[in-house]
Amino acid sequence: MDKKKILIVDDDEALVRILSVNLALEGYEVFAAFDGMSAVMGAHRIKPDLIILDVRMPAGDGFSVVERLKLSTKTFTIPVIILSALPKEDIEEKALQAGVTHCFAKPFDNAALLEYIKNLIGAGKERSVVNA
Numbered sequence: 499m500d501k502k503k504i505l506i507v508d509d510d511e512a513l514v515r516i517l518s519v520n521l522a523l524e525g526y527e528v529f530a531a532f533d534g535m536s537a538v539m540g541a542h543r544i545k546p547d548l549i550i551l552d553v554r555m556p557a558g559d560g561f562s563v564v565e566r567l568k569l570s571t572k573t574f575t576i577p578v579i580i581l582s583a584l585p586k587e588d589i590e591e592k593a594l595q596a597g598v599t600h601c602f603a604k605p606f607d608n609a610a611l612l613e614y615i616k617n618l619i620g621a622g623k624e625r626s627v628v629n630a
Contacts, residue, residue, distance in 0.1 A: 501527040501623045503544055507537040508552040508581065517550065524612060525622025534558020538566045541573045547619045553582040553589055564596045577618055581606060
């Protein structure tokens with residue numbers, strides 16, 4: 499079975515690197531974009547199983563990215579998790595109305611995020627059982 503694909507979109511390269519390593523260790527195939535425009539183009543090209551998205555970024559904020567993804571027949575079903583340094587109460591209602599699956603505030607609990615992802619899209623790579 500193929501690995502589950504996750505697209506991480508954040509202009510904070512250090513955060514993208516840390517998240518990428520953590521998700522790759524869990525068996526996910528990870529892709530990165532650093533602005534809104536690249537996020538939308540990448541989502542169409544990669545067709546990820548999940549998108550992790552920041553709100554404040556250059557070339558299209560997180561909400562405009564979600565809006566564009568929801569308008570496309572190729573990407574409207576992809577679940578989106580928002581990671582934001584903005585206060586959760588400031589963005590959560592708008593995010594959920596836009597079609598976002600869940601919001602995590604930065605700094606986030608890595609274990610809780612990984613658990614949420616696993617429950618949402620399954621493990622990174624299903625382990626195949628080999629009969630002896």
